[in-house]
Amino acid sequence: MKIFSLFLLIFIFVNIVKSNTTPKSLFKNEEIIDSSEDVKVILIMTFKRMNDFSKCLDSIISANHSNEYHLVLTQSVSMNDYNEYNQLEDILNEKINQNQNQKLFKSITHIETESSSKQPYGNAYFAFKNLVHGMKFTVEKLFPNLQSLIIFEEDVEISKDVFEFFEASKSIMKKDKSIKFATTAFFLHTTHPQYNWLLDKPLKRKSIRNENSLSLLVPNQLNKVTFNGEIEFKVLSWLLDRSIINQLILDFNIIENWVIENKFEDKIENKPNTNKPELLKNNCDCWNHDRYLELRFKGLKFIGSQSPRCNHIPVGGFGLSSVLDDYGFPVNQDYIKSNQFVMGDEINGEKSVWGIVKEFLPKFECPSRINCYNNQTNQYCGTLKVSTCLNIWGPPPLQCVPCSGRKTSTLDPQCNQEFSSCCKENCNAHNPFFISIPSLH
Numbered sequence: 001m002k003i004f005s006l007f008l009l010i011f012i013f014v015n016i017v018k019s020n021t022t023p024k025s026l027f028k029n030e031e032i033i034d035s036s037e038d039v040k041v042i043l044i045m046t047f048k049r050m051n052d053f054s055k056c057l058d059s060i061i062s063a064n065h066s067n068e069y070h071l072v073l074t075q076s077v078s079m080n081d082y083n084e085y086n087q088l089e090d091i092l093n094e095k096i097n098q099n100q101n102q103k104l105f106k107s108i109t110h111i112e113t114e115s116s117s118k119q120p121y122g123n124a125y126f127a128f129k130n131l132v133h134g135m136k137f138t139v140e141k142l143f144p145n146l147q148s149l150i151i152f153e154e155d156v157e158i159s160k161d162v163f164e165f166f167e168a169s170k171s172i173m174k175k176d177k178s179i180k181f182a183t184t185a186f187f188l189h190t191t192h193p194q195y196n197w198l199l200d201k202p203l204k205r206k207s208i209r210n211e212n213s214l215s216l217l218v219p220n221q222l223n224k225v226t227f228n229g230e231i232e233f234k235v236l237s238w239l240l241d242r243s244i245i246n247q248l249i250l251d252f253n254i255i256e257n258w259v260i261e262n263k264f265e266d267k268i269e270n271k272p273n274t275n276k277p278e279l280l281k282n283n284c285d286c287w288n289h290d291r292y293l294e295l296r297f298k299g300l301k302f303i304g305s306q307s308p309r310c311n312h313i314p315v316g317g318f319g320l321s322s323v324l325d326d327y328g329f330p331v332n333q334d335y336i337k338s339n340q341f342v343m344g345d346e347i348n349g350e351k352s353v354w355g356i357v358k359e360f361l362p363k364f365e366c367p368s369r370i371n372c373y374n375n376q377t378n379q380y381c382g383t384l385k386v387s388t389c390l391n392i393w394g395p396p397p398l399q400c401v402p403c404s405g406r407k408t409s410t411l412d413p414q415c416n417q418e419f420s421s422c423c424k425e426n427c428n429a430h431n432p433f434f435i436s437i438p439s440l441h
């Protein structure tokens with residue numbers, strides 16, 4: 001009797017502790033859901049941006065064919081704070097209730113990844129951990145024979161035809177085994193000697209106009225691109241082959257063991273020449289999974305959507321497609337069916353014309369600014385922060401134009417708004433930089 005009551009006490013105690021720390025998830029699956037090879041699965045990496053996540057989910061739901069997919073959500077839970085974890089389930093329930101006469105996904109699974117990051121947006125190591133943990137759970141527990149996986153970040157919105165793009169990519173990948181990834185957005189960069197992934201974003205300015213700039217975007221075109229460390233493969237909404245998933249799981253195991261052995265969880269410094277596992281040092285000398293995979297899988301190829309099919313959900317008016325941001329590309333609006341895509345140029349990152357420009361411009365970078373002048377008084381009114389790229393396709397003298405390829409004059413309204421007292425609705429935006437390269441013309 002005594003033993004029994006002690007037992008009972010312990011049992012109750014354990015239960016109380018458990019229910020305090022681990023909330024009961026309504027969407028937790030522990031069993032195999034589908035063991036077929038052609039099962040379609042979306043994995044979303046989430047953390048704390050729940051307003052963005054709600055919009056992200058809306059855009060996925062309104063994309064055609066999303067109901068053919070299983071949904072897995074992997075969420076970092078930092079320091080046992082389940083606030084956003086519970087919010088996410090409320091959002092899921094809300095969407096399910098709003099759409100009672102249609103099944104949104106084939107199944108929904110929500111899992112947590114332990115994190116000890118104290119930063120509001122986490123850090124690159126814990127994001128990497130959350131991604132790999134999500135992949136591992138997806139392939140080891142839920143869909144053991146899955147052949148490819150689509151991954152979204154919690155703060156993206158996607159085009160209505162995004163799943164048509166992924167289907168088209170998958171069928172190309174079936175025939176060409178050198179292609180292991182697909183992405184809905186990618187950017188080409190210069191081989192500028194100062195260009196370095198490890199520098200902060202403001203310094204990663206592109207000196208050469210992106211060949212995929214606005215006027216050149218073709219919604220039904222795909223490019224086969226080689227990973228070479230000079231191309232920005234966006235991991236906002238992408239697909240990867242099962243063989244890569246397996247490799248990433250193995251790699252991350254080594255990385256995680258290093259972090260645990262060195263008690264490094266609170267000491268991650270995402271800078272070059274700081275302590276890191278060899279595997280990271282040798283590939284990007286960073287903790288970001290996107291930069292890491294570009295170098296880890298150097299030489300392999302991906303299918304890139306020529307016209308972006310994803311965008312960061314704008315925060316305070318800024319997203320990937322805002323005219324004031326780095327790229328300024330709008331998300332593709334033309335619905336293309338999976339059998340309507342065509343292959344465009346193959347890109348290996350080393351365009352001959354880039355080499356010529358590089359010789360002429362060893363130290364050159366386009367500034368991240370466009371100047372505003374009042375066209376009545378010729379007064380300089382101020383500067384807008386916009387990434388500019390050298391338009392090597394334009395007539396001489398070459399100009400630094402917004403990297404999106406939008407005309408500089410599309411920024412007139414921004415000038416008038418930002419510097420209203422000086423502009424008085426009469427401002428024109430000007431490129432502050434010109435250069436002449438005789439051999440290009």
Ligand SMILES: *[C@@H]1O[C@H](CO)[C@@H](O)[C@H](O)[C@H]1NC(C)=O
Pocket residue numbers: 064065335
């Ligand atoms: C969505 O997919 C269905 C089924 O393939 C197709 O009939 C329909 O035309 C698609 N929607 C659009 C906008 O093309």
Ligand SMILES: *[C@@H]1O[C@H](CO)[C@@H](O)[C@H](O)[C@H]1NC(C)=O
Pocket residue numbers: 375412413416425426427428
């Ligand atoms: C001055 O700029 C405004 C836009 O801010 C434009 O509408 C107007 O045509 C410009 N005037 C001249 C003389 O260029």
